[in-house]
Amino acid sequence: MANEKAFVNLDNARLDEQRAVMNIIVEDGVCPFCPEYLARYHKKPILREGEFWILTDNQWPYEHTKNHLLAITKNHVEAIDELSPEAYAELMEHFRWAIKERNITGGGIAMRFGEPEKSGGTVRHLHAQLIEPDIESPDYEPVRVKIGKSKK
Ligand SMILES: [Zn+2]
Incomplete structure (x- = not known):
């Protein structure tokens, strides 16, 4: 995808099914995480909705995860830097809720931003x-969040 302002980056898709949905999104020319389009592509239930964020499960969780939630602006x-301190406070409140609700005893938080190549x-x-x-999965490997494009 040459258009650097595209809403999605197929090079960073991890799974065939995800790539197939991303292809449709590219054809539709919309942002799949904007509220008016989210339900069209995202089939997991919305767990919570605040003023700034919605909280949901990742449709395509990383391998070896027990929980993989997404908070979407x-x-x-x-x-x-487009978000207010109040928005960040609400984000942490959603994660605190999820940690308690799902009894998450350890893990990590990641937020990537900006140019998809980076x-x-x-x-x-x-x-x-x-x-x-999910450290008890039989073929367990540590979960790694990739920051930056894959090497070709
Ligand atoms: Zn959007």
């Missing part, structure tokens, strides 16, 4: 991830 935002993200619309590894 309700406005189309791509840079972390973020390694598939969708430009700002989102944060809460990840709990």
Whole structure:
């Protein structure tokens, strides 16, 4: 995809099914995380909705995760400095809720931003991830969040 302002970056897609949906999104020419389009492509239930964020499960969780939640900004935002302190406070409140609700005893938070070549993200619309590894899965490997594009 040559258009550097595309809403999604297929180079960063991880799974065939994800890539297929991303192809449709590219054809539709819309942002899949904007509220008016989210339900069209995202089939997981919305767990919570605040003033600034919605909280949901990742449709394509990373391998070896027990929980992989996404908090998605309700406005189309791509840079972390576009958010207010109140928005960050609400983000942490959503994650605190999820940690308690799912009894998450450890894991990590990631938020990539900006140019997809540097973020390694598939969708430009700002989102944060809460990840709990599944250390008891039989073929367990540590969960790695890729930041930056893959080497060709
Ligand atoms: Zn958007």
